[in-house]
Amino acid sequence: MSPRLLAAAGLAALALAGCSKQIIDPSRQIGSNPFLPEPKQFLFPPMGIANIVGWKAGQMPTVPAGFTIAPFASDLAGPRRVLGLPNGDVLVVESGGPGLEGINRPKDIIYGMVLGASHAAKPPANDLLLLRDTDGDGKADQKVVLASKLDSPFGIVVQGGHLYVAETGDILRWDFTPGQTSLGQPTRLTDLPKGTIDHHWTKDLTISPDGSKLYAGVGSNSNIVENGLEAEEGRAAIWEIHPEDGAKHLFATGLRNPNGLTFNPTTGELWTVVNERDELGNDLVPDYMTHVQRGAHYGWPWSYYGQHVDKRVKPENPAMVKKAIPPDYALSSHVAALGLVFENGSAFPAQYKGGAFVGEHGSWDREKPNGYQVAFVPFTNGRPSGKAQTFVGGFTDKDFTVRGRPVGLGFDAKGALLIADDGGGVIWRVTPKVAAAPPKPAG
Amino acid sequence: MSARITPRATLHGVPIHAMLVPFPIVCFIGALLTDIAYANTANVQWTNFSQWLLAFGTLFAGIAAVFGAIDFFFGSRAKGSGGGDRPLIGWIHMIANLVLFVVALFNNFVHARDGWTSVVPTGLTLSIITVLLLFVSGHLGGRLAYVHVVRRDER
Numbered sequence: 378m379s380p381r382l383l384a385a386a387g388l389a390a391l392a393l394a395g396c397s398k399q400i401i402d403p404s405r406q407i408g409s410n411p412f413l414p415e416p417k418q419f420l421f422p423p424m425g426i427a428n429i430v431g432w433k434a435g436q437m438p439t440v441p442a443g444f445t446i447a448p449f450a451s452d453l454a455g456p457r458r459v460l461g462l463p464n465g466d467v468l469v470v471e472s473g474g475p476g477l478e479g480i481n482r483p484k485d486i487i488y489g490m491v492l493g494a495s496h497a498a499k500p501p502a503n504d505l506l507l508l509r510d511t512d513g514d515g516k517a518d519q520k521v522v523l524a525s526k527l528d529s530p531f532g533i534v535v536q537g538g539h540l541y542v543a544e545t546g547d548i549l550r551w552d553f554t555p556g557q558t559s560l561g562q563p564t565r566l567t568d569l570p571k572g573t574i575d576h577h578w579t580k581d582l583t584i585s586p587d588g589s590k591l592y593a594g595v596g597s598n599s600n601i602v603e604n605g606l607e608a609e610e611g612r613a614a615i616w617e618i619h620p621e622d623g624a625k626h627l628f629a630t631g632l633r634n635p636n637g638l639t640f641n642p643t644t645g646e647l648w649t650v651v652n653e654r655d656e657l658g659n660d661l662v663p664d665y666m667t668h669v670q671r672g673a674h675y676g677w678p679w680s681y682y683g684q685h686v687d688k689r690v691k692p693e694n695p696a697m698v699k700k701a702i703p704p705d706y707a708l709s710s711h712v713a714a715l716g717l718v719f720e721n722g723s724a725f726p727a728q729y730k731g732g733a734f735v736g737e738h739g740s741w742d743r744e745k746p747n748g749y750q751v752a753f754v755p756f757t758n759g760r761p762s763g764k765a766q767t768f769v770g771g772f773t774d775k776d777f778t779v780r781g782r783p784v785g786l787g788f789d790a791k792g793a794l795l796i797a798d799d800g801g802g803v804i805w806r807v808t809p810k811v812a813a814a815p816p817k818p819a820g
Numbered sequence: 821m822s823a824r825i826t827p828r829a830t831l832h833g834v835p836i837h838a839m840l841v842p843f844p845i846v847c848f849i850g851a852l853l854t855d856i857a858y859a860n861t862a863n864v865q866w867t868n869f870s871q872w873l874l875a876f877g878t879l880f881a882g883i884a885a886v887f888g889a890i891d892f893f894f895g896s897r898a899k900g901s902g903g904g905d906r907p908l909i910g911w912i913h914m915i916a917n918l919v920l921f922v923v924a925l926f927n928n929f930v931h932a933r934d935g936w937t938s939v940v941p942t943g944l945t946l947s948i949i950t951v952l953l954l955f956v957s958g959h960l961g962g963r964l965a966y967v968h969v970v971r972r973d974e975r
Contacts, residue, residue, distance in 0.1 A: 420929035689935030
């Protein structure tokens with residue numbers, strides 16, 4: 378039986394199971410006080426699997442009036458992270474998971490076939506690329522592989538004469554100055570929790586504005602501790618790492634799958650987007666973005682959105698539930714937020730100043746698609762100050778015909794927004810038609 | 821007097837149905853035991869055990885049912901009592917097993933949930949119901965085999 382047929386059979390079984398489910402408007406779950414329905418449990422959880430068809434020639438995502446979008450680079454193999462360098466070069470990480478998860482339950486076989494049916498045209502490489510636009514036409518015309526066959530790389534940072542790449546099991550550091558087109562041998566700065574399962578394998582990375590500390594996001598090793606609590610050691614957390622000697626300690630915990638780590642240029646606080654737990658319904662639990670407080674606990678696995686207890690977790694831990702603080706801003710359920718960047722001295726118009734762009738990879742644990750867009754959240758004085766809105770859309774149709782899936786975001790030296798689209802294998806570049814202010818290099 | 825049945829699906833004279841039924845019996849009783857172990861420890865290995873036992877139990881129950889139905893509906897009733905109605909307890913055995921199969925199938929999906937609610941309370945309850953139904957249908961199946969089925973040496 379083909380995977381796609383099986384997925385269809387699964388959805389038919391869902392219909393037969395008669396779990397008629399109300400599905401709410403995602404806008405009710407956007408903002409600081411999201412509507413949280415009662416958790417539900419299923420015989421077959423709600424699902425909608427992306428049928429990735431890619432972009433046909435001339436097809437483009439949609440952008441608001443006053444902007445243009447064009448591919449900066451295409452035909453890439455799973456681009457997930459993008460970083461604009463001050464000299465105009467762009468670093469791109471192509472990556473796929475390590476594929477370590479074994480089959481522990483009959484469910485893993487079914488999920489493997491159903492979710493495995495969704496894949497991009499090109500299998501992901503595990504390479505670090507440098508793209509260069511030599512003639513300034515907004516399209517990369519040089520592509521150099523800086524490092525290849527990395528171990529599921531994800532986060533990248535360039536600062537203070539170094540390039541840092543977070544692989545799924547460690548952080549590598551190279552001597553690097555923007556302009557360089559080759560790398561020497563890396564130093565293994567420190568290891569990161571990988572282990573033998575590595576369920577959420579994307580290790581994102583950022584550095585404090587003064588360059589004194591690195592921060593790495595480490596996602597949980599399960600949906601909701603179905604691999605046992607002992608598999609979650611050091612996970613669902615953000616680590617603080619010394620960039621010189623690699624010494625590290627936990628910075629914040631209870632963050633199920635934190636990605637898009639970045640510092641808010643207005644407040645100097647660390648922000649992240651977090652993917653919340655699945656299989657509690659179409660509309661639970663909202664993914665979110667939040668500033669991350671040192672030593673704070675955000676709930677996972679024992680509770681969500683503050684102190685809403687998850688009954689699936691035993692033994693209970695009332696002490697940790699009591700400690701859990703709610704995040705700042707809900708992005709609605711199952712959007713799979715993986716990228717976050719703050720506008721900072723870009724060429725964008727005034728209403729975008731200081732706001733956040735969120736790369737939403739798109740849902741699977743929901744009957745109707747949610748996410749599959751780059752959202753914009755306006756900020757005032759370093760705090761969200763309005764409803765998230767679609768900034769770049771057109772990645773999916775209502776029937777899960779998916780052309781692309783946004784992941785990582787960044788601004789380039791000319792102040793244009795770059796979007797890594799691992800479904801379409803494209804780096805998109807969004808520019809305002811008329812630059813509002815003289816562009817400054819991205820911070 | 822109802823009919824005595826001569827099984828049709830046999831291997832060297834042994835009904836295939838009879839060879840298969842121990843699999844679901846052992847698997848479903850095993851799943852109840854591992855469910856009880858999980859409910860007492862919250863150690864995920866026990867719910868994982870339950871999920872495999874339920875999956876294999878349901879699979880073999882389905883295969884055994886096919887051969888049982890072949891014997892029941894197509895087995896010869898000519899010998900022994902010379903035709904007549906199929907035994908009433910055969911019908912009850914079949915219906916009890918169909919209910920058991922549906923309950924076990926649902927239990928597979930309940931057990932596929934992540935964590936504690938894969939077992940407590942619904943999964944464990946369904947496992948208890950499955951084993952209780954096993955006692956009923958197993959006893960009826962035994963009576964069918966020893967009272968109503970024509971043995972090889974009688975043929």
